[in-house]
Amino acid sequence: MASHLIGSFQLMKSLNRTLILNIIRSTGGISRADIAKRTKLTPPTVTNLAAELLSEGIVVEGQHGPSSGGRKPILLKINSRQFYVAGIDVGISKIRFALTDLDARVLIRKTIPVQDSPKEADIMDVLIQAIRSLSSEVPKGKLVGIGIGMHGIVNSAKGVALYAPNFNLKNIPLKEKLEEEFGIPVRVENDARAMALGESWFGNGAGAADMICINVGHGIGAGILMDHKLFRGRHGLAGEIGHTVADLNGPLCTCGNYGCLQAVAAHDGLKRAAMREISFGRKTLITDMISGDESKLNGALIYQAAIAGDELAADLFRQAGRYLGTAVTNLIHVMNPSKIIIGGGISKAGDLLLDPVREVVRQRALDPEAKKTPIVASGLGDEAALIGAVTLILAEMFSVQYKHQTELV
Ligand SMILES: [Zn+2]
Structure with a gap:
């Protein structure tokens, strides 16, 4: 098979998987049969992908749904406390951190002040120490990603803070350095954009x-x-x-x-x-x-x-x-x-x-x-950018549109 065909097959599989995950998340619990009806995917495709998600522990079988005559169907639910996300809001005078579950519920939060005129190494040190401390609170392998809302101008595709005016720093390679350190996906976005995404998922938008x-x-x-x-x-x-x-x-x-x-x-x-x-x-x-x-x-x-x-x-x-x-x-x-x-x-x-x-x-x-x-x-108040940072990771896990946007653009 030509490599671009393998590529598009994998992409389709990944989009279908995200589609299923998103329906399970947004409904709060749904049967395999109803997923097939809503997505127009074939029942075997749904069964196979559901089996994959169950074996990874991201989805669990919950209570039985209403029966339409025969056996009551088993509902699939997101296992929101099985995996965790670290969110970071890099403001001009302080950096906020949160550890959340997959419903963006904050389990641990901390705030660290930023010293005046910090160097890039100072910022990286604060980030690495705090993420290390948050990840030590969850079992190994359960932290699925790190989302960062950063003030200033950001290249989100490369995960680089191009210009942080209040730090007077340029070209901080946040994604590259943190992915190297922690080995999990890191997503970086301008803080107002992270806020908008957070509000659209969990706030007043x-x-x-x-x-x-x-x-x-x-x-x-x-x-x-x-x-x-x-x-x-x-x-x-x-x-x-x-x-x-x-x-x-x-x-x-x-x-x-x-x-x-x-x-x-x-x-x-x-x-x-x-x-x-x-x-x-x-x-x-x-x-x-x-x-x-x-x-x-x-x-x-x-x-x-x-x-x-x-x-x-x-x-x-x-x-x-x-x-x-x-x-x-x-x-x-x-x-x-x-x-x-x-x-x-x-x-x-x-x-x-x-x-x-x-x-x-x-x-x-x-x-x-x-x-x-x-x-x-x-609707998210003081934590809008922080929850928005977490949503950068969740959106990629659960939203077909967002995934499509980040993979193909
Ligand atoms: Zn101006």
Whole structure:
């Protein structure tokens, strides 16, 4: 048999296997006969692949399903506690780790701070030590993969962090180094994209084929899911909405340009606007709360002031929300998603931030349907990027579309 035929046979087998796994996972338990009906695969194909999955321990036979007259069929279920996944969210000041089961339930979590101006070797050391410690908690061979959500620009096909601006590091070969160290698959994705995937599987994006998830924290990034697939663009830059221009005469951004969205609506933008108002003599609770120490000023503190009734604090979120709302309107006009999810540290302000976003979209979106685009908070909160990182591995195990995307592109 020609090698390309063997290749396509193996690919077909692997796609069928993923198809079956996905149906078992999404139904929570299903008989072999019903799998054959739903997938249109022949019963012997289903029986053979099910036997393979049972022998690997990834699937177990569960309780009997309802009988349609004869013997009650045995249901196949995912053996979610048989295998584990490590998820990592590499933020700018800390790295979060989680060990989860195959349902993305977090069994162990840990957070390690990142030192200032780390070297590549420092980051790799932290990652290797933490993964080693997580994998020591499960039986040998049961950790099936490592998913990483990384801030900055990522080449996900090669698993390389091309540019991590806050570390000032370039070309970190995460996948290559960690696969060499641990001998299991490692997948790397930009953190906002990992969040979008996590939200679409386990959060507020469930069922949405076209969805955009925006991470608003120290920076602003978006993960774009179109037709259930992550959209990355030619060089992995798609979704970098933090560096789209929000105000031509706006303040300097970390990227060197002026007036970027994140320079006015993310952490530093809020902080800068607060300090300007205070310097103009505006009365605010924030003055007492920071007692002269500007370094104490952050999104969480401004939120506390806002819920204590401080007008300036509420104004700051309203203004950030309006800038964000303009960016969201632009995104709606470019991608026309069915839903927008907003997560990240600043989004903890909830409706203080989201209501102005919704208002701008209602005012500016082109037609009645676009004006109604649901804009909701992240369902996974602080752990959205972490669960998203885990989902990078799960999606490859369980989703035909995702597998197809990663194998063939
Ligand atoms: Zn910028």
